[in-house]
């Protein structure tokens with residue numbers, strides 16, 4: 001079956017798109033991207049693009065910061081995505097990857113070239129980690145900072161930092177890494193935000209601690225406040241707070257809402273997925289699959 005992708009304003013077969021070995025995006029990592037999911041609701045036979053608007057707003061903000069402007073509005077990008085999902089006829093939960101990159105083949109690593117390109121591809125994606133409970137470790141690799149490679153821009157080159165941290169902890173027998181910031185505060189995972197439950201409150205690092213402003217993070221905070229009546233606190237977190245939290249969990253488009261049951265070989269809480277994480281995870285899936293009327297606006301129906 002043909003895999004269709006969006007490239008430079010058109011939907012075309014994937015094999016028609018290629019990049020040169022001289023391309024700046026390949027040589028210097030000059031690009032930025034998004035990771036979006038569309039959730040399949042088996043009961044209603046419908047596919048819902050999850051918070052498309054927020055993802056494309058974030059992409060355009062990244063483009064602005066990185067001098068990678070593309071000539072599309074948020075609404076146009078949402079429409080292209082729906083069209084692409086329809087064209088691929090996906091009837092399963094799907095991952096959508098828009099990438100904006102410098103297409104120029106000239107030698108200098110500059111952002112000045114105007115040759116900005118957009119490609120969007122998608123593929124079915126179920127559980128990302130394949131696990132519901134994760135054993136994690138703090139990586140010895142520190143997070144890149146806003147004044148190096150700004151994490152909030154989802155810059156392609158910045159994911160070398162994520163890859164180094166993931167590899168280190170995987171080789172040491174853990175499922176996922178936790179980054180500390182340059183000054184030693186808990187930051188985020190290589191591709192996910194982090195939450196702690198402490199004395200009944202939900203705690204998460206603030207945007208100024210070099211995290212990506214996660215859309216799942218925002219969803220989790222909204223659900224905790226609105227549906228569980230919890231106080232949500234954005235503040236810097238120290239490493240050892242992870243060890244003594246009642247619960248720790250990750251949030252992210254790929255990782256969804258997933259419990260962390262061990263940090264640096266110390267059991268978190270009961271050593272099982274906690275109650276708050278479970279409630280938020282269940283609610284998250286209801287919202288994402290269009291089953292919660294109150295949050296219907298988060299989903300864009302594809303069919």
Ligand SMILES: Cc1ncc(COP(=O)(O)O)c(C=O)c1O
Nearest residue numbers: 191192193212214215216252253
């Ligand atoms: C470094 C990083 N942090 C956090 C997240 C979670 O963000 P979101 O919930 O918008 O997917 C991601 C994934 O996009 C990420 O790559």
